[in-house]
Every structure is written in C-alpha cells, then in structure tokens.
Amino acid sequence: MSTSQGQRDAASASADDTENSRTPFYLQLRDRIAAQIATGQLSAHSRLPSERTLSEQYQTTRVTARLALGQLEAEGKLYRSNRRGWFVSPERIIYDPSLDVSFTDYVTKQGGVPRTETLQSTSLTVPAWLAQKSGLEEGSEIYHIQRRRYIDGRAILTENIYVNPAVCPGLLRFDFNQSLWKLMRHEYSVSLSDKHVTMYPTALTEPQAGILGVTPGTAGLYVNRISRNSEGVFIEFDEEFWLHDALCISVHAKG
Amino acid sequence: MSTSQGQRDAASASADDTENSRTPFYLQLRDRIAAQIATGQLSAHSRLPSERTLSEQYQTTRVTARLALGQLEAEGKLYRSNRRGWFVSPERIIYDPSLDVSFTDYVTKQGGVPRTETLQSTSLTVPAWLAQKSGLEEGSEIYHIQRRRYIDGRAILTENIYVNPAVCPGLLRFDFNQSLWKLMRHEYSVSLSDKHVTMYPTALTEPQAGILGVTPGTAGLYVNRISRNSEGVFIEFDEEFWLHDALCISVHAKG
DNA sequence: AAGTGGTCTAGACCACCAC
DNA sequence: TGGTGGTCTAGACCACTTG
Numbered sequence: 001m002s003t004s005q006g007q008r009d010a011a012s013a014s015a016d017d018t019e020n021s022r023t024p025f026y027l028q029l030r031d032r033i034a035a036q037i038a039t040g041q042l043s044a045h046s047r048l049p050s051e052r053t054l055s056e057q058y059q060t061t062r063v064t065a066r067l068a069l070g071q072l073e074a075e076g077k078l079y080r081s082n083r084r085g086w087f088v089s090p091e092r093i094i095y096d097p098s099l100d101v102s103f104t105d106y107v108t109k110q111g112g113v114p115r116t117e118t119l120q121s122t123s124l125t126v127p128a129w130l131a132q133k134s135g136l137e138e139g140s141e142i143y144h145i146q147r148r149r150y151i152d153g154r155a156i157l158t159e160n161i162y163v164n165p166a167v168c169p170g171l172l173r174f175d176f177n178q179s180l181w182k183l184m185r186h187e188y189s190v191s192l193s194d195k196h197v198t199m200y201p202t203a204l205t206e207p208q209a210g211i212l213g214v215t216p217g218t219a220g221l222y223v224n225r226i227s228r229n230s231e232g233v234f235i236e237f238d239e240e241f242w243l244h245d246a247l248c249i250s251v252h253a254k255g
Numbered sequence: 256m257s258t259s260q261g262q263r264d265a266a267s268a269s270a271d272d273t274e275n276s277r278t279p280f281y282l283q284l285r286d287r288i289a290a291q292i293a294t295g296q297l298s299a300h301s302r303l304p305s306e307r308t309l310s311e312q313y314q315t316t317r318v319t320a321r322l323a324l325g326q327l328e329a330e331g332k333l334y335r336s337n338r339r340g341w342f343v344s345p346e347r348i349i350y351d352p353s354l355d356v357s358f359t360d361y362v363t364k365q366g367g368v369p370r371t372e373t374l375q376s377t378s379l380t381v382p383a384w385l386a387q388k389s390g391l392e393e394g395s396e397i398y399h400i401q402r403r404r405y406i407d408g409r410a411i412l413t414e415n416i417y418v419n420p421a422v423c424p425g426l427l428r429f430d431f432n433q434s435l436w437k438l439m440r441h442e443y444s445v446s447l448s449d450k451h452v453t454m455y456p457t458a459l460t461e462p463q464a465g466i467l468g469v470t471p472g473t474a475g476l477y478v479n480r481i482s483r484n485s486e487g488v489f490i491e492f493d494e495e496f497w498l499h500d501a502l503c504i505s506v507h508a509k510g
Numbered sequence: 511a512a513g514t515g516g517t518c519t520a521g522a523c524c525a526c527c528a529c
Numbered sequence: 530t531g532g533t534g535g536t537c538t539a540g541a542c543c544a545c546t547t548g
Contacts, residue, residue: 025518050533051533064519074472074474075460075472080534084534098508197504198504202331203331217326219329245457247455248453250452252450252451253353253452253508279535305514305515306514316539317539318537318539319537338514338516339515339547340515
C-alpha cells in the first residue's frame, strides 16, 4: 500500500510539514472533513456519510475512518448519536455557571431551541457525601430532582439537583421543566449569593452516558455547584454532566 | 469466540447488569484496571504493562486492550507518554483561574513538584485577533511569552501570554521560569482586578500536542483569560492548553 | 537492538434504529 | 429488514525511545 500512501500525502499536502515525519492518513482525513465543516458544505446537525461509505470514498478501512471521526469528535467538531450516525456539532453554548441565569434564556438568546425533561423528583434522606458538602445532617430530608436538557433536540446535559427543603418547603409540587432558579426566586424569594463551582473534563460513563444516549467513554465536562444564601445557609447542590462539545464556560471575576 | 466471551462475563460479573445487553469486554477490562488503580496496586505515575502484554494477559487483541486503555485515559485515570507507555494519572491539581495565585505555589501546596520552562519571550506587533480582544491598536507592540509547565516531571500545560508593554516596560529582561504575576506585582505594582475567563474542553492538536509530547487528539482543556486593571486598562491575555486529566477548576463567586 | 506505542489492513458478528 | 455504529479478531509495518 505504499503507493496509495504516497497519493494520500500528495492529495492533502498543504500545511503541517514542519516535522520530518509523514502526516498519518487519519489526520489527513480529519483535515479534509474539517475543511468541509469550515466551508459550510457540512452544516450544524447535518449527518455525515456512513463509516463504510467514508472508508470506500477515501479508500481506507473503517478503523482508520473511525480514527479520523474520533479526532473530530474529540475536538468538538462532530458528535455521534447512538447507532444513528455522525453529525456536525453546532456552536458551543456560552455558559456562566456562577450566574443564576436560566438555561432556557441563554440558549434561546444564542439561537438554540432548549428543552428540559424532568426524570425524577423525589424526597430522599441526606447521604454521607452530601452531608459533608452541604453541612446538613446525614439522614435528614432533601429534595432530589434529576433532569435532562436538550438543545435543538440533542440531549446535551443531565443533572442532579439537591435542594434544602428548609428554604423551599413543598418544592416538589412544581413543574421542573422550567427554570428552577426562577421558581426559587419567585415562589420562595431565595437568593443565591455564595456559589462554589467545581468542574473538570472527564468521560461520561453509566448511568449518565445512557441518559444522554451516548457511548460510554464519550468526552464530557463535569460541573458542580454549591449555593448558599448570604447567611451561609445551604440552598442547593447541583451536579451537571455535559457533553464536552456543547459548551464554553465563561466567568467574570471582579476585585 | 462465544465461549471465551461467556468466560469473560462470568469472570467480571458484578454490577451494571441493569440493562438487557452484555457489558462489552473492553469495559470489563477497563473496570479491572480501574480497580487496580483504586486499590493502589497501581499507584500514581507507575507504568502499566505494555499493550501486547495486556492483550495476552487478558486473552484479547491489542485493539481491544487499547479501547480499554483509551476509556481510562478519557476518564482521566491513565495517561500516555509518547511511545513510552501508559501511566497512572496522579490526583488533579485544583486550580482557580480567577485568582492570581502562582502555579508554583498551589502545585507545591498540593504535594506536587512544579517546573516551568520558558520556550519563547519576544516582542511582537499586535495581530488583528488580539487587537479585538484587548482593545490595543493593531500593529502596536506587545510582549509574547510562551511557557511549558510540568508537575512531577510531566508536561501538563503550555501557554501563550501577551502582555501590554505600557504597563510592564522592559518586562522581557526578567526570568519567566518564576511566577509572572509575582513579577508584575513586585516589579511593576500591577494589580489585576477585572478578569474574564473562558474555557472549554477540546482535543490538543499541533502545535500544542507536540509541545506537550502527546499524540494529537489527546483530550485537553483550553483556558484563556483577559485581565485588566481597575481602570479597565488591558494588562494581559493568557491562553493555556492543559491536559484534561491534570486539573480541576474551582471558582468562588460571591454576590 | 529490542521493545514500545502509532498506524493500518481486511475482514467478522452483534445490537439497535429507521423504514 | 436493511443499514448503522459498536465490538472484536489476527495480523502487519513503522517511528521512536530506551538500554
């Protein structure tokens, strides 16, 4: 196959020849597909040809084609949906986890179509790990809400929210497919003034991968937030599992 | 091979049987290796057996073994070094990009051994993209510093810093293997009071992958920060490319 | 020189999804 | 039911790192 390798290099040529080694074919293929995305030949949410078709088209094997697709996925330029195919990622949503702005609002403002599903809303007893984070007593009551959120019909985040019932009694009777913060502000006059946000990139595994309908190991961003009011009373602990290509975190710090 | 598949499932069994489908072998293998990390049989920075050895040991092929290793890499539990092998990731460094605390200080405080290398320090003219971000005039002078930083001998981040020469005249004569912020504070009495931090997960590609000595496509976190003083004067633009398993972002927001 | 991961081939069967 | 991605096999050669 040395002949075909030579042709491949000749065909892609262009940049990146700064090093003394050949550019592997899967990176050449990555760049060709990336170019089609950049020029708009492939637009957001449009589906790519199947892996088998791509392998034929570029005269390679599925394994190599998947390497190229995996690169673009890692860069956040493509995503896949279960066994349905590969799609072009839309622009990242710009998100500031330190503000209490509603998901619905900022997605809409950025041109996306948001949707929220409530998967669970129950009352639990505080487990040890949460007692430690919140300062609540282990075994006392806590509200738990689990949601899944979509942008343009794509599930991009799932979250577990734990709310202190002392500050929001009877919360569970509401509909959580709307903004929880708006609810807390308007119904309970709760204001969150002290937030501690922690986040790191990691792979999505079960059960979150299943909830979002992606392959285990898909790159994600884990974000959690502990909110207290101005007296230091614990209000909520929220943990979010995002698809890694869906968001761009933006935080302002003054002082 | 249906026989050997059956044995594999029997051997791992345990959890995750909530769904009606079999757990693929590469995930079983992932869990076995993860267990060795969790129990400390494999400790931070220790090297795993070679891919070929692992494939034999677990009676599978390199491709499948690599799938398992790739999962653990995506989760931030393993990292690889060029063609040297697979290693166990140490704890993530907790990092607050909104504070001006020195890298050296917080790495040391968290039990790591930091090191900084200056790759470049030159004077440039402001390019269009930076002019837009900073408000400086395109074509005016700007200092550029490129560094690479290590923890425990592992290169985990590379950064480009662009400093306004008006607030730090003669900056380039200093040694940048120390904290830049300490330098700015002590030599120029510069205080950064307004910071805008942006970050998102993405793959590391050339040239950053090369600088850090990792395969292109390795998961990373891109962080940038625009700092101004209390009068709104642009001080620096910093962009950092981190290995995704090396850090945990932690931000406090009050008010 | 030997061993490592990096790249690549040419197939196969399975689970799931859309039609 | 046919096509998709998901998983897996059993090899190969290459580039690079290490002793």
